[in-house]
Amino acid sequence: xxxxxxxxxxxxxxxxxxxxxxxxxxxxxxxxxxxxxxxxxxxxxxxxxxxxxxxxxxxxxxxxxxxxxxxxxxxxxxxxxxxxxxxxxxxxxxxxxxxxxxxxxxxxxxxxxxxxxxxxxxxxxxxxxxxxxxxxxxxxxxxxxxxxxxxxxxxxxxxxxxxxxxxxxxxxxxxxxxxxxxxxxxxxxxxxxxxxxxxxxxxxxxxxxxxxxxxxxxxxxxxxxxxxxxxxxxxxxxxxxxxxxxxxxxxxxxxxxxxxxxxxxxxxxxxxxxxxxxxxxxxxxxxxxxxxxxxxxxxxxxxxxxxxxxxxxxxxxxxxxxxxxxxxxxxxxxxxxxxxxxxxxxxxxxxxxxxxxxxxxxxxxxxxxxxxxxxxxxxxxxxxxxxxxxxxxxxxxxxxxxxxxxxxxxxxxxxxxxxxxxxxxxxxxxxxxxxxxxxxxxxxxxxxxxxxxxxxxxxxxxxxxxxxxxxxxxxxxxxxxxxxxxxxxxxxxxxxxxxxxx
Amino acid sequence: xxxxxxxxxxxxxxxxxxxxxxxxxxxxxxxxxxxxxxxxxxxxxxxxxxxxxxxxxxxxxxxxxxxxxxxxxxxxxxxxxxxxxxxxxxxxxxxxxxxxxxxxxxxxxxxxxxxxxxxxxxxxxxxxxxxxxxxxxxxxxxxxxxxxxxxxxxx
Numbered sequence: 156x157x158x159x160x161x162x163x164x165x166x167x168x169x170x171x172x173x174x175x176x177x178x179x180x181x182x183x184x185x186x187x188x189x190x191x192x193x194x195x196x197x198x199x200x201x202x203x204x205x206x207x208x209x210x211x212x213x214x215x216x217x218x219x220x221x222x223x224x225x226x227x228x229x230x231x232x233x234x235x236x237x238x239x240x241x242x243x244x245x246x247x248x249x250x251x252x253x254x255x256x257x258x259x260x261x262x263x264x265x266x267x268x269x270x271x272x273x274x275x276x277x278x279x280x281x282x283x284x285x286x287x288x289x290x291x292x293x294x295x296x297x298x299x300x301x302x303x304x305x306x307x308x309x310x311x312x313x314x315x316x317x318x319x320x321x322x323x324x325x326x327x328x329x330x331x332x333x334x335x336x337x338x339x340x341x342x343x344x345x346x347x348x349x350x351x352x353x354x355x356x357x358x359x360x361x362x363x364x365x366x367x368x369x370x371x372x373x374x375x376x377x378x379x380x381x382x383x384x385x386x387x388x389x390x391x392x393x394x395x396x397x398x399x400x401x402x403x404x405x406x407x408x409x410x411x412x413x414x415x416x417x418x419x420x421x422x423x424x425x426x427x428x429x430x431x432x433x434x435x436x437x438x439x440x441x442x443x444x445x446x447x448x449x450x451x452x453x454x455x456x457x458x459x460x461x462x463x464x465x466x467x468x469x470x471x472x473x474x475x476x477x478x479x480x481x482x483x484x485x486x487x488x489x490x491x492x493x494x495x496x497x498x499x500x501x502x503x504x505x506x507x508x509x510x511x512x513x514x515x516x517x518x519x520x521x522x523x524x525x526x527x528x529x530x531x532x533x534x535x536x537x538x539x540x541x542x543x544x545x546x547x548x549x550x551x552x553x554x555x556x557x558x559x560x561x562x563x564x565x566x567x568x569x570x571x572x573x574x575x576x577x578x579x580x581x582x583x584x585x586x587x588x589x590x591x592x593x594x595x596x597x598x599x600x601x602x603x604x605x606x607x608x609x610x611x612x613x614x615x616x617x618x619x620x621x622x623x624x625x626x627x628x629x630x631x632x633x634x635x636x637x638x639x640x641x642x643x644x645x646x647x648x649x650x651x652x653x654x655x656x657x
Numbered sequence: 658x659x660x661x662x663x664x665x666x667x668x669x670x671x672x673x674x675x676x677x678x679x680x681x682x683x684x685x686x687x688x689x690x691x692x693x694x695x696x697x698x699x700x701x702x703x704x705x706x707x708x709x710x711x712x713x714x715x716x717x718x719x720x721x722x723x724x725x726x727x728x729x730x731x732x733x734x735x736x737x738x739x740x741x742x743x744x745x746x747x748x749x750x751x752x753x754x755x756x757x758x759x760x761x762x763x764x765x766x767x768x769x770x771x772x773x774x775x776x777x778x779x780x781x782x783x784x785x786x787x788x789x790x791x792x793x794x795x796x797x798x799x800x801x802x803x804x805x806x807x808x809x810x811x812x
Contacts, residue, residue, distance in 0.1 A: 205797075205799065206797045206799075320715075320718075322711045322714045322715050322718070323711075323715060325707060325711040326672050326708055326711045326712055326715065329676070329704040329705075329707040329708045329711065330672060330675060330676070330704075330708050332700070332701075332704040333675070333676070333679045333701055333704045333705055333708065336679075336683075336700060336701040336704070340686075340697040342694070342697065343693065343696075343697040345686055345697045347682075347683060347686055347697060347698070347701055348679060348682050348683065348701055350678065350682060374739065375736055375739065375740065378735050378736060378738075378739045379728070379732045379735055379736055543771075545766065545767070545770075545771045545773075546767065546773070546781065548739055549739075549742070549743070549762060549763055549766045549767075550763075550785065552739075552743050552746070553746075553759045553762065553763075553785065553789070556746070556747060556750075556755075557755060557789060557793065557801060560755075560801065560802065561793065561799045561801070564799075564800065566750065566751060566802065569747055569750065570747065573743075573744065573747060578671075581664065581667070581668045581671070582668070584664060584727065584728075585661075585664060585665055585668055587668070603700045606695070606700065607694055607695040607700070610690070610694060610695045611694045611695075615690035615695075
């Protein structure tokens with residue numbers, strides 16, 4: 156019951172006029188970056204980050220997280236109305252959302268998407284409300300070896316369950332760690348990996364990397380695909396909205412299943428994109444109406460949307476209680492926490508109660524604000540999509556440039572961002588996953604510190620990672636996940652070659 | 658035209674070279690156990706090594722990739738049309754500052770490259786730097802680079 160009490164206290168922090176105003180601004184900006192192709196949640200949040208340095212941490216996180224919810228909703232709007240996913244995580248929504256809208260049921264498609272998204276988010280926040288402080292309590296007993304084991308497990312789950320080719324995920328991850336190591340080593344004070352460029356002593360900020368990888372990279376992909384908005388009508392019929400929402404419980408099983416998939420993928424860092432695809436795939440396989448998938452089937456919208464939002468929300472659980480973000484955007488927010496002087500992890504629940512519970516309460520309110528705002532503003536943002544992309548693209552480029560510069564007033568950062576942009580384009584094109592790269596840049600130092608402290612404790616023996624039951628279990632689970640793709644491949648070869656052998 | 662195979666090979670080579678550079682530059686920081694604990698170079702050395710090994714694997718896989726076109730010549734034209742002016746814009750910042758550079762960049766891409774109507778292009782080109790100034794320097798007090806030109810003019 157402690158949690159309920161803390162949550163109620165959180166509401167008194169979240170529901171104040173300035174914070175509600177911040178939610179409004181955050182959600183609107185979020186919908187904007189969600190709607191615009193080439194701007195997504197991770198780089199939207201990192202663009203805002205330098206502007207929050209002067210704010211109270213709880214106000215800052217409310218602004219940033221509201222932007223995240225807005226972006227998740229905004230991505231679905233363009234998926235349904237234009238068949239252009241505004242966010243990678245809303246790609247799966249285009250499969251049935253656009254056909255439904257094209258058949259003249261745009262309002263129904265949007266309401267289905269928003270309704271199930273809100274349900275997914277609600278399940279995610281409830282999970283955080285009841286589990287986060289418990290996880291944090293368990294994690295309080297963690298020492299450096301346990302922490303390193305948890306990091307190892309998180310990264311191994313990217314390789315094992317992320318869905319991208321394993322070797323490419325490994326490159327992404329390890330390169331991220333190397334980038335995190337650039338600059339002054341916090342333990343020994345020596346300067347590492349600057350390759351003779353003095354300015355790199357301060358290291359490479361994750362904001363610059365995100366701006367290039369996601370911002371410029373997406374832009375290059377979008378211009379190549381020549382996004383052209385062919386809109387269906389975006390007028391909202393309110394009676395239809397309520398009728399659709401009242402009908403949603405009929406899909407209760409799909410909603411629950413998708414929320415479960417989403418929460419699982421959010422907590423183990425699979426991220427919203429993988430969650431929405433997985434949820435759509437499972438729905439298509441097991442639904443009795445699977446033949447209608449792809450032609451505007453309601454369950455084809457419900458499944459990816461619920462999972463997307465459940466994953467996006469629950470990605471904050473490991474970030475708050477363990478200091479391990481569950482998605483790229485959560486990683487950016489966690490970087491923000493560190494800049495504001497907070498230490499993400501279990502101590503937050505003891506030292507920063509107001510911050511944690513204010514944030515959790517704001518997630519309930521923020522998602523309600525987001526649903527209401529996105530419904531009201533659909534026509535406005537739909538009109539925005541009619542601006543030709545050749546005008547939007549250079550504007551986004553300028554915004555990213557200025558954003559990268561404003562991190563530490565450094566021109567080198569702008570040049571680095573360009574470089575990351577090319578990498579982002581190549582990686583996306585060749586399905587190298589970007590989220591592990593960003594995650595590794597944000598928590599690379601912490602993972603390294605945990606490793607080195609553990610080694611100090613054991614005087615250089617790796618045996619410490621098998622020192623007690625907990626660490627051993629975590630490390631073994633991580634290894635199993637690393638080997639999973641290999642096992643699956645062998646099993647796949649077996650089953651496909653069997654008929655030939657028979 | 659660029660084939661999928663060429664793209665895979667280029668990327669794997671890029672990541673491999675990066676990994677190798679990380680390995681080489683971390684060797685002299687020490688890569689093992691000393692009296693002070695784990696040496697500063699150990700962690701980067703290991704990550705660099707992993708990048709190199711995985712890149713070699715990707716290189717081998719890339720070699721087997723199809724030669725199907727991944728980026729057609731019209732795609733490439735679009736890419737260059739976006740990226741080349743952007744690089745010029747970034748290169749111009751130290752000289753003329755963000756404001757002049759962003760205005761010229763918008764005007765150039767809209768009016769010259771995409772044949773957008775001149776009055777509208779001019780309007781956007783003037784509004785952009787003003788909006789940047791208001792949002793960054795005024796609202797959030799983030800100073801943007803004014804460039805060598807502003808120094809000469811004495812701003």
